[in-house]
Amino acid sequence: MTIALENADDIAVARNEVRVMAAALGFRMLDQTRLATVASELARNIIKYAVRGRLIAQPTEDPNGRQALRLIFEDHGPGIPNIEEAMRDGFSTGHSLGKGLPGSKRLVDEFKIESEIGQGTCVTVLRWVA
Amino acid sequence: MNGVRIPILKIGRVLIVPIQVDMDDQMVIHLQESILSELERTGARGVLIDISLLEMVDSFIGRMLSDIAAMARIMDARTVVVGMQPAVAITLVELGLELKGVDTVLNVDEGFRLLRSEIDTGDEDEEQTYRGLSALGKHDNRS
Numbered sequence: 001m002t003i004a005l006e007n008a009d010d011i012a013v014a015r016n017e018v019r020v021m022a023a024a025l026g027f028r029m030l031d032q033t034r035l036a037t038v039a040s041e042l043a044r045n046i047i048k049y050a051v052r053g054r055l056i057a058q059p060t061e062d063p064n065g066r067q068a069l070r071l072i073f074e075d076h077g078p079g080i081p082n083i084e085e086a087m088r089d090g091f092s093t094g095h096s097l098g099k100g101l102p103g104s105k106r107l108v109d110e111f112k113i114e115s116e117i118g119q120g121t122c123v124t125v126l127r128w129v130a
Numbered sequence: 131m132n133g134v135r136i137p138i139l140k141i142g143r144v145l146i147v148p149i150q151v152d153m154d155d156q157m158v159i160h161l162q163e164s165i166l167s168e169l170e171r172t173g174a175r176g177v178l179i180d181i182s183l184l185e186m187v188d189s190f191i192g193r194m195l196s197d198i199a200a201m202a203r204i205m206d207a208r209t210v211v212v213g214m215q216p217a218v219a220i221t222l223v224e225l226g227l228e229l230k231g232v233d234t235v236l237n238v239d240e241g242f243r244l245l246r247s248e249i250d251t252g253d254e255d256e257e258q259t260y261r262g263l264s265a266l267g268k269h270d271n272r273s
Contacts, residue, residue, distance in 0.1 A: 008154065012152055033221045041225075
């Protein structure tokens, strides 16, 4: 499923869609909340820094049939000059609390961030059904 | 979700803010402004924000709660957030949010008790009315 992120209202749409999808995949309540929160944080980053982008939500599974949800947040915004710095707790350039990226990383099992100046940013997260 | 407004009730000298829907950013900003103007208009001394039905608090909503508490304090009012769901609390801590300056308690009863210990909340009978309504509705005030 692809969700367009074009204005602030889409942040709530993204987190609600992610929660519904997570519930359908069998994630327990706490993990649904974690995933919805990650969706909210990372979708907001896109609106705030890149103006627009999209979220791709993909159910996936390993060879043993274990289910997971992968969320890909991509934009063609300005990119992140210093990823290491952006991943540090308390760092923020956008008047937020600087919790978005490092905080989101703690809410998922896998977290990958790729960014290129002037090209955009792609954050991929994954959480397994416990 | 457009056009949905969070109600602000007044009981004695306390503003009650039952947040029963997921709030988009615009609603969050509007709510913050409404609470402050109601504080000014009514001279209320306490703000009780009931988030028992809120399924998610991200850094934006968390910051709003901190900001409301800070601004209310400047206007001589105390803020208490009641009824946070366990999953929300766990996620907030993992996210690294501290809700600076915000008092949180388990339920509406505890919220009133805390406010009453710090301010003159006004009529206690009326408080009972909200707790009654709260128990009738979908609120879980765990009392």
